[in-house]
Amino acid sequence: xxxxxxxxxxxxxxxxxxxxxxxxxxxxxxxxxxxxxxxxxxxxxxxxxxxxxxxxxxxxxxxxxxxxxxxxxxxxxxxxxxxxxxxxxxxxxxxxxxxxxxxxxxxxxxxxxxxxxxxxxxxxxxxxxxxxxxxxxxxxxxxxxxxxxxxxxxxxxxxxxxxxxxxxx
Amino acid sequence: xxxxxxxxxxxxxxxxxxxxxxxxxxxxxxxxxxxxxxxxxxxxxxxxxxxxxxxxxxxxxxxxxxxxxxxxxxxxxxxxxxxxxxxxxxxxxxxxxxxxxxxxxxxxxxxxxxxxxxxxxxxxxxxxxxxxxxxxxxxxxxxxxxxxxxxxxxxxxxxxxxxxxxxxxxxxxxxxxxxxxxxxxxxxxxxxxxxxxxxxxxxxxxxxxxxxxxxxxxxxxxxxxxxxxxxxxxxxxxxxxxxxxxxxxxxxxxxxxxxxxxxxxxxxxxxxxxxxxxxxxxxxxxxxxxxxxxxxxxxxxxxxxxxxxxxxxxxxxxxxxxxxxxxxxxxxxxxxxxxxxxxxxxxxxxxxxxxxxxxxxxxxxxxxxxxxxxxxxxxxxxxxxxxxxxxxxxxxxxxxxxxxxxxxxxxxxxxxxxxxxxxxx
Ligand code: FES
Ligand SMILES: [Fe+2]
Numbered sequence: 001x002x003x004x005x006x007x008x009x010x011x012x013x014x015x016x017x018x019x020x021x022x023x024x025x026x027x028x029x030x031x032x033x034x035x036x037x038x039x040x041x042x043x044x045x046x047x048x049x050x051x052x053x054x055x056x057x058x059x060x061x062x063x064x065x066x067x068x069x070x071x072x073x074x075x076x077x078x079x080x081x082x083x084x085x086x087x088x089x090x091x092x093x094x095x096x097x098x099x100x101x102x103x104x105x106x107x108x109x110x111x112x113x114x115x116x117x118x119x120x121x122x123x124x125x126x127x128x129x130x131x132x133x134x135x136x137x138x139x140x141x142x143x144x145x146x147x148x149x150x151x152x153x154x155x156x157x158x159x160x161x162x163x164x165x166x167x168x169x
Numbered sequence: 170x171x172x173x174x175x176x177x178x179x180x181x182x183x184x185x186x187x188x189x190x191x192x193x194x195x196x197x198x199x200x201x202x203x204x205x206x207x208x209x210x211x212x213x214x215x216x217x218x219x220x221x222x223x224x225x226x227x228x229x230x231x232x233x234x235x236x237x238x239x240x241x242x243x244x245x246x247x248x249x250x251x252x253x254x255x256x257x258x259x260x261x262x263x264x265x266x267x268x269x270x271x272x273x274x275x276x277x278x279x280x281x282x283x284x285x286x287x288x289x290x291x292x293x294x295x296x297x298x299x300x301x302x303x304x305x306x307x308x309x310x311x312x313x314x315x316x317x318x319x320x321x322x323x324x325x326x327x328x329x330x331x332x333x334x335x336x337x338x339x340x341x342x343x344x345x346x347x348x349x350x351x352x353x354x355x356x357x358x359x360x361x362x363x364x365x366x367x368x369x370x371x372x373x374x375x376x377x378x379x380x381x382x383x384x385x386x387x388x389x390x391x392x393x394x395x396x397x398x399x400x401x402x403x404x405x406x407x408x409x410x411x412x413x414x415x416x417x418x419x420x421x422x423x424x425x426x427x428x429x430x431x432x433x434x435x436x437x438x439x440x441x442x443x444x445x446x447x448x449x450x451x452x453x454x455x456x457x458x459x460x461x462x463x464x465x466x467x468x469x470x471x472x473x474x475x476x477x478x479x480x481x482x483x484x485x486x487x488x489x490x491x492x493x494x495x496x497x498x499x500x501x502x503x504x505x506x507x508x509x510x511x512x513x514x515x516x517x518x519x520x521x522x523x524x525x526x527x528x529x530x531x532x533x534x535x536x537x538x539x540x541x542x543x544x545x546x547x548x549x550x551x552x553x554x555x556x557x558x559x560x561x562x563x564x565x566x567x568x569x570x571x572x573x574x575x576x577x578x579x580x581x582x583x584x585x586x587x588x589x590x591x592x593x594x
Binding site for chain 2: 046048049050053055056057058059060061062063064068071072074075078079080081082083126159160161162163164165166
């Protein structure tokens with residue numbers, strides 16, 4: 001689906017449709033489609049013990065710029081990323097979607113900040129895991145397409161010991 | 170689920186002598202809850218165990234929650250600057266006195282009935298003291314790890330009131346910590362980047378064995394080496410000049426220096442060049458003069474310090490066993506005091522590699538967890554650790570060494586482990 005609009009004109013419905021699509025690509029390991037959503041200045045960030053810490057100075061579960069997103073996906077595509085080979089079965093619910101005032105002004109002018117809650121059920125031979133948390137997205141309209149510039153995933157258990165998280169959260 | 174023990178009929182040898190043989194280890198060593206319980210008593214609650222680093226409690230009053238296996242330990246720094254390892258257990262009726270992961274406080278107050286303790290473990294007071302005949306009548310205090318010592322700021326604790334000193338425990342491994350600290354322009358390691366905690370459904374020894382297993386990287390990590398064009402794989406190939414060394418005391422290392430010396434490029438050990446970190450290299454040259462060249466070429470150690478500290482160049486791991494089938498890997502980036510330029514790069518590289526989503530460690534962990542399922546299967550019962558036994562030699566310092574891909578480190582681990590497990594109580 002196409003969002004033919006500038007970012008400031010995006011309505012909640014268009015935003016939700018984008019988030020659901022992003023979630024579906026991740027659930028279905030559609031790495032090419034997922035990768036194409038990202039802008040060049042991307043940050044894909046899953047903080048660890050302190051969600052407000054500077055990811056340049058503190059350990060994060062994931063802190064990928066665009067180039068590292070690409071590396072991560074290339075590794076997954078080899079089929080020998082054993083932590084995802086065979087891949088996890090995944091389904092996630094994205095809900096409580098809100099368009100937020102972009103108070104921190106990060107990102108580019110015109111970016112909009114969206115937040116949502118999620119639950120993912122992951123099944124693999126090791127067993128099932130339930131993942132939940134809150135995601136903050138920064139969206140930007142580029143050539144009439146909604147793109148993802150920033151995705152920060154704060155897990156409810158970010159400060160506890162986590163099992164392997166090798167799928168796209 | 171526990172595999173059955175091998176036949177014992179004609180063997181008078183102790184249980185662990187049967188289960189741990191020079192080139193094979195019985196599968197039950199990884200699955201048997203009784204063995205795990207014995208390990209806690211004979212290893213984790215006896216020998217020196219790495220707990221934390223002084224840089225995590227830099228100021229008086231600082232504290233951080235740590236652990237020794239399943240034991241919840243508070244590492245504190247008192248007002249005189251001394252570091253204590255206290256057990257997080259109230260002396261009254263055993264509630265937890267500290268619920269924050271870290272902080273600064275000169276005392277801990279138990280939430281249950283309000284007993285308070287100094288950060289050196291002494292009991293300060295208890296409410297409604299008439300019930301105890303007044304103030305100062307109760308001689309209790311927080312439990313403590315009786316022996317605490319450190320090397321290069323790495324704090325170790327031993328639950329045994331006496332026994333070998335930390336220096337005796339570390340032996341040659343102490344030199345590896347020195348080599349690490351030497352890479353700081355101020356001679357100090359700092360662990361200030363926070364830890365990732367990775368829950369792992371595997372026995373802790375599978376991790377300890379893997380840390381200096383130079384046989385697996387080309388296979389387990391082939392996916393990331395191939396997409397990044399990483400030269401790391403070659404360090405662990407059949408052609409590598411690196412060696413695996415049994416450092417004694419259960420410690421082992423992959424000594425990659427022969428490879429780095431061959432290339433003789435400063436900072437190659439960190440996968441970069443001196444042009445990328447000019448301030449750092451300049452400070453090191455200023456400090457060490459001509460000797461800096463060798464330091465910057467040889468780089469950081471890749472060493473497993475028995476039973477739970479693993480340093481892989483810029484990454485540091487602490488293994489915390491919880492049960493026969495579960496442990497937590499705590500991982501962080503090594504930081505060098507006085508090297509901000511390098512530190513940010515080390516955090517970035519480390520975040521990419523380690524932890525639950527790490528492009529290296531998630532795959533190692535997948536192997537540990539599959540291995541844990543494998544060792545529970547009934548046949549062939551044994552885990553084989555013979556690789557390189559025929560070509561093993563003794564180096565000029567009397568240590569056993571094998572090639573980059575040999576299981577020399579594992580054999581050293583098991584030999585020390587068996588001594589501890591067979592020791593008299
Ligand atoms: S258990 Fe701590 S005061 Fe009672
Ligand atoms: Fe590995």
